[in-house]
Amino acid sequence: MSTGRFQFASGNISKLLAIPKYMLSWLFALVVPRVAGTWAFGSGIGVGEGALALARELRDTRPDTEVQWLVADEAERRLAEQEGFTAITRRGWRGYWATLRAQTLVVTHGLGDVNRFGVFSGTVVQLWHGAPLKRIHLDSPVTTAVGGPALLRGVLRRMYASGTKQVALYVAGSVTAAERLRSAFRVAPGKVAVLGDPRDDALARQAAQPAAARAARDEVERLLEPQAGNPIAGAERLVLYAPTWRDGEADPAIPSETEIAALRAALETAGARLIIRSHPLGEGEYSAALGERIHLLGSDLARDITPLLGAFDVVVTDYSSLAVDFSLLGRPVCWFAPDLEEYTRTRGLYEALEVTAGAPIERSWSGVSGSLGELLDAGSVGHRESARAARALADRFHPHRDGRSAARVLAAIERLHLPAERLVNADGVFFESFYGRQVSCNPLALDREIAARFPALPRYWSVTNERQAVPEGATPLLVGGPEWFAARRLSRLLVVNDWLRFSFTRRSGQTVLQTWHGTMLKHLALGRPNVSLRTRLAIRRESRRWSLMLSQNGHSTEQFRASYAFDGEILETGYPRDDRLAVADIDGTLNPIVVASARQELGVPADASVLVYAPTWRDGGGTAIDALDVNSLATELGDDWIVIARGHTRTHEHGGYLRMHPRVIDASTHPDINDVILAADLVVTDYSSLMFDAAVAGVPLAFFVPDLANYRDRERGFTFDFEASAPGPLLRSREDLVTFAGELPREGDGERIPAEYRDAYASWRDRFTPHDDGGASARVVDRLLAIGALNADAQASR
Structure with a gap:
């Protein structure tokens, strides 16, 4: 080293x-x-x-x-x-x-x-x-x-x-x-x-077993004995200073002679000693500070400091992960960052240090010296607050505190060498929605139908994060993991709503149901302008991976045939994801119980009017679309309105809609788009397929399209004459939208849609939602059974 x-x-x-x-x-x-x-x-x-x-x-x-x-x-x-x-x-x-x-x-x-x-x-x-x-x-x-x-x-x-x-x-x-x-x-x-983290196993045991922490203290005393002068007394408190590495640069917090004197005085008063631990990859000029009550525990004495942290009563650090390790003990951390602005600018932090610390950040040694007394006094407010912040840090970073992380890692490594057949059940069903970013859409609706009929059938859900909840009884599989690859390769049925990646090849006897994720207004795939030869080949290769497709209406069926050159079976059954919307619409009026439930899920007051803004993404875009400026819109609509913003799944990684206004709700990652639709008094979009789903529920529509000509003629183009058939106004200013929202009908059977758009709305529903009667999921599963894509006798075994 x-x-x-x-x-x-x-x-x-x-x-x-x-x-x-x-x-x-x-x-x-x-x-x-x-x-x-x-x-x-x-x-x-x-x-x-x-x-x-x-x-x-x-x-x-x-x-x-x-x-x-x-x-x-x-x-x-x-x-x-x-x-x-x-x-x-x-x-x-x-x-x-x-x-x-x-x-x-x-x-x-x-x-x-x-x-x-x-x-x-x-x-x-x-x-x-x-x-x-x-x-x-x-x-x-x-x-x-x-x-x-x-x-x-x-x-x-x-x-x-x-x-x-x-x-x-x-x-x-x-x-x-x-x-x-x-x-x-x-x-x-x-x-x-x-x-x-296996490196924290020893520390986890020290947190649970005082004898283990005492052994760490004994070892530190032994290591420091040659330089400590007088033996360290049992009652003396130990403070560890452990700055992080700065790409080979010296620690900017090396104390001056005046600061050393003040620090020694503070240590004397507190009955404590300061142990300096420079990062193993860095160097520090600490020689002037060493001596009375200040000692150096370098990597020459202890290569690994983590197993010895139980010896210390307080840790002083800047940006070191050692603070996260130490938080397992629930003891105070003194955050000391004299170069916070410069370090944040050059190296960068994953979050503001104030958020991580949850406690005051000292900027000088005088501040550290002044705080040590309280931090070492278990009865003081400062000690209690710092310990509380440390426990909060541990709650974020240490879900495993049993000292058995090494055993878990070893078991996980051994699973890496197992054949795929040992990882998943080949009779299972693999579900993926929007590349695993959501547990939603048609795959979720079909999961519910399959689980209700065949509760023992293994169900695997593709997810991108451990925070995502999957349906009860299903198994989450992280995208790109060994179990994920095994489930895709072996599952009898795959239900997906977007492209398959990672060079997937459908095996013999395997069924891939491509549900897609909306009726298309804009051109897709081969229908897009200026499609390169490479992309055309990729599109055709992708569509050959699918066994059958799902279509909401005749228009979609035609488009799938042309846009993906798909010549397999297309199930024109309506959309499973819209079953909930269809049954909620009772003769033109939404079931008030269903609406109240959706609003509760989103945190919408029962008596508020709700405008949903759900734009689509743009080719080459790197941010959430907010052409309306939802915060300004909420102000202009007035106190009676709530604005719910719903970003496209392809913009989630680029951020959402900052909730700077108390009447703006960012529902971009809310797991069920149906809640958003059912909560709405008005759905505003540009070119998103959400317009077809909202029509199933009979929700009024408006289209905010200031870039209509560019989108139609240059970016994507439309698959039908949108301007002639739109079931709501095509608006180009926020002021026009506010006016339209204010004039919407509020009550009465069949009165939700403004009079001037009722005929267009009815024609729209006849054309695009003729099969959405609440039974699409059942029809799809019936067909899957008929072709042998589901093993009704299968039992869950993993």
Whole structure:
């Protein structure tokens, strides 16, 4: 392990110069087989971090397995051998060969923790080294820092991206950490598993067992004894200062002589000692501070500080993930960030430090000195508030606190080597809506019908985040994970509403039902203008993956045939997702109980009028569409109105509608679009297929289309004469919309639609919703049974 001033820029130059070695190693890996059941471990700090906890779990529970540890020097070799591991020098032929032959490779910092040239085709497990608070990897500009032309930076980014593809499993301690790892490494959600952080297993035990925390304190006292002068008394409190690494730069918080004197005085008064722990990759000029009551616990004394955190009463840090580890103990954290603005600008944080801390942030050593007394006094308000903030931090980042994370990770790794048939039930049904971003639309409606008829049938739902709820009895599968791939490959029936990705091939006996997600106003696929040959080939390849399609009406059927060159069976049954809307419409009036329930789900006051704004996305767009300015609209509509904004699924990752107005609700990620429609007194869209669903429920429509000519003639174009048949006004200003909303009929059977649009509305429904009678789901499932796509006798087994 090196404690020198590593910097990304110099490390990146080395990566670029090594490109020929990478290429040769990749070719070599194609012909050298890996040995089943072999493991190689490494860590950027030496023999430590979560890799050590996992290696011990492997050693203790699978004693016949050899644990190989890739070491950097003789000191690491001795530590590895003391653990009973086989120590192999990381660099050189032996390290390369051990890495190349091992089936499973475990790292905590990067591929260089083992031999970076031998990782190709191995099962690489990245434990990382703490919950990301600062931006990491590709989320931070410093990661790919390198001098020279833009071409070099582009090559470097591709190398980093290629490196992330080598990793089979990233381990996260929490959902929040998992979301950040997925962003930083640009990997599919299923590549990241929330299993708990093995490096925190010892700390979790210290939190539950006072004797374990006391043992950590004894070990710290032993390590510090040579420099502590007088032995550390049992009553003395220990404060740890652990700043994060700053890309090789010195700690900007190195105290001055005046600050040292004030700090010593504060420690004397509190009966405490300050232990300084510089980041292993950084350097700090702390020599002037050392001595009376201030000591240095460097990596030469303790390579891994995390298992020793139970020794400390307070931790002082800036942006280090060590604060998240320490929060397991529920003890105070003093946040000290003198360079907060500069660090946020250059390195970046995933959220404002104030949000993470939940407590005051000190900006100088005088502030730290002034707060230590209270933080060390268990009876003080400051101590109680800081401890409360630490517990809140633990609640966010530590769902697993049983000290068994290493065991969970080991089990997950072993599942990576299982055949697909052991992961899922081949008689199951796989559902995916909008690439897994939502549990909604036609697939959800069909899930309900299938579950009601065949409750024992295994059902798998594609999701992109652990926070998504799936229907009762169904199994969520994260996109891109091994179980997700297994379910797609083996399930007897796939029900999807958008393209299949990841080079899917439909196997013999497998049925793929493409439900799509709306009647099309705008041109799709082959019908779009200026479609390239490459795209045309991709479209035809995609449609050949489908066994049959679902259509809401005759117009959709014609469009699917032309736009996707689909010559298979099309079920023109109406839309399952609109069954709920259809049964709610009773002779032109929506069931008031259903409306009240929908409004309650969305948080809408019972007596408010509701305008829903649901625009579609734009080709090449990178943001939610807000041509109306929903906050201004809410103001102009007045106190009687609530505005519900519903962004398209393809704009969710680019943000939503900021709720800066008390009468604006952002329902973009609300799981059921039907709630939004049923709650509405008026639905406003531009070119979204929501216009056809709203018509099923008989909700008034208006179209805000200031870019009508451009959209019609240049961007997408329409599949029919929209302007001639629109069942509501085509508006080009917010003022016109406010006027129209104010003139809407409010009560009376058949009076919801303004008189001048009733004929057009009726014609619209006749043309586009003729089958939407509430029975579409049943008709589709009947057909699936008839063709053998469902095994009614199947039993859930996994």
